[in-house]
Amino acid sequence: MHSRTSDRADVRAPLRASASDGLKIVVVGGFGVGKTTMVQSVSEIRPLSTEETMTQAGVGIDDASFVQSKTTTTVAFDFGRISLDEQMVLYLFGAPGQERFWFLWDRLFAGTLGAVVLVDTNRLADSWYAIDRLEYHGTPFIVARNNFTEPQHTLEEVRDALDLPSDIPVIDCDARDRDSSKAVLVALARHLYSLSTSSAARETTA
Amino acid sequence: MIRGPLDSEDPDRLYTVTGGRSRADESVFDMVTLIVSESEPSLGMQSEHVKILRMCRRPMAVVEISSYLGMPVSVVKILLCDLLDTGKITARHPHAARPDNGGLPEPETLKKVLVALQNL
Numbered sequence: 001m002h003s004r005t006s007d008r009a010d011v012r013a014p015l016r017a018s019a020s021d022g023l024k025i026v027v028v029g030g031f032g033v034g035k036t037t038m039v040q041s042v043s044e045i046r047p048l049s050t051e052e053t054m055t056q057a058g059v060g061i062d063d064a065s066f067v068q069s070k071t072t073t074t075v076a077f078d079f080g081r082i083s084l085d086e087q088m089v090l091y092l093f094g095a096p097g098q099e100r101f102w103f104l105w106d107r108l109f110a111g112t113l114g115a116v117v118l119v120d121t122n123r124l125a126d127s128w129y130a131i132d133r134l135e136y137h138g139t140p141f142i143v144a145r146n147n148f149t150e151p152q153h154t155l156e157e158v159r160d161a162l163d164l165p166s167d168i169p170v171i172d173c174d175a176r177d178r179d180s181s182k183a184v185l186v187a188l189a190r191h192l193y194s195l196s197t198s199s200a201a202r203e204t205t206a
Numbered sequence: 207m208i209r210g211p212l213d214s215e216d217p218d219r220l221y222t223v224t225g226g227r228s229r230a231d232e233s234v235f236d237m238v239t240l241i242v243s244e245s246e247p248s249l250g251m252q253s254e255h256v257k258i259l260r261m262c263r264r265p266m267a268v269v270e271i272s273s274y275l276g277m278p279v280s281v282v283k284i285l286l287c288d289l290l291d292t293g294k295i296t297a298r299h300p301h302a303a304r305p306d307n308g309g310l311p312e313p314e315t316l317k318k319v320l321v322a323l324q325n326l
């Protein structure tokens with residue numbers, strides 16, 4: 001809308017002016033399972049990457065401690081974006097695969113609606129850790145089997161191997177395919193909705 | 207893939223960019239808080255501030271600004287504090303999510319998310 005060619009910042013697929021509410025979903029799973037690929041498939045912008053430096057708690061109160069705080073961990077992640085309506089914009093984060101990132105989970109992805117756990121059936125054990133952390137943080141999730149190659153296990157076998165309760169959806173997907181990846185997000189949203197209605201029913205209305 | 211393009215960023219430079227300050231109120235910004243410019247850049251403004259004001263003529267999330275500037279999210283939040291303090295930007299914080307009580311958004315909100323995704 002402003003200068004169209006001179007300033008690259010102006011042409012970066014801007015959101016609509018009414019956008020006002022950012023939402024977060026994360027895609028987690030083992031190393032190289034297709035997280036970035038899935039973000040790319042569904043994003044309305046070319047996926048971006050950035051990083052966050054996390055310092056130890058209590059550091060950074062004054063200038064001196066800020067300078068001296070060498071105990072920082074840098075976490076890189078990629079993300080994409082989907083405009084849902086006039087107000088809501090969903091940001092989809094591809095979490096780093098390495099386990100050393102996970103202790104930062106709650107600070108980095110606080111306020112996440114839910115997670116997609118991508119699994120490769122040749123390496124099911126790679127997703128145990130992710131599931132463990134999600135359960136620990138109480139983050140709702142679904143499991144999606146990325147069919148890189150001929151799956152080695154049925155969805156029921158995946159459910160058993162991961163010891164998942166029956167109410168957690170386990171579905172198939174092809175992370176490279178937009179419709180398939182979209183269906184994964186729809187399944188997660190449906191799961192979140194059903195959790196919210198059942199917990200709303202449990203709460204005594206004020 | 208923990209190593210990113212910013213690994214080469216000199217910590218001293220990041221320190222200079224933020225004026226060595228690290229303020230408590232950066233925590234008002236979420237990664238997906240949407241930033242909107244409320245004024246044009248003015249003469250003598252720090253170059254990062256100028257860039258942010260140009261980028262945010264339409265709403266842009268903190269994490270996108272971070273990516274485009276090639277600076278960590280935490281550094282961007284400090285830059286945004288300055289601009290917020292001086293009224294040069296406004297911030298639209300996430301409100302559907304309810305991280306404070308660890309709960310899910312309202313069912314009506316999640317229904318909207320579901321329908322919007324189905325209609326993509």
Ligand SMILES: Nc1nc2c(ncn2[C@@H]2O[C@H](COP(=O)(O)OP(=O)(O)OP(=O)(O)O)[C@@H](O)[C@H]2O)c(=O)[nH]1
Binds near residue numbers: 030031034097147149
């Ligand atoms: N054949 C096939 N290849 C895939 C599929 N999904 C991803 N790939 C490829 O697998 C490789 C890794 O995929 P990424 O999306 O980068 O995986 P990631 O989970 O983001 O990896 P890390 O961030 O390093 O943990 C890439 O070369 C992809 O092109 C798939 O469904 N089928």
Ligand SMILES: [Mg+2]
Binds near residue numbers: 035036078
């Ligand atoms: Mg990746």
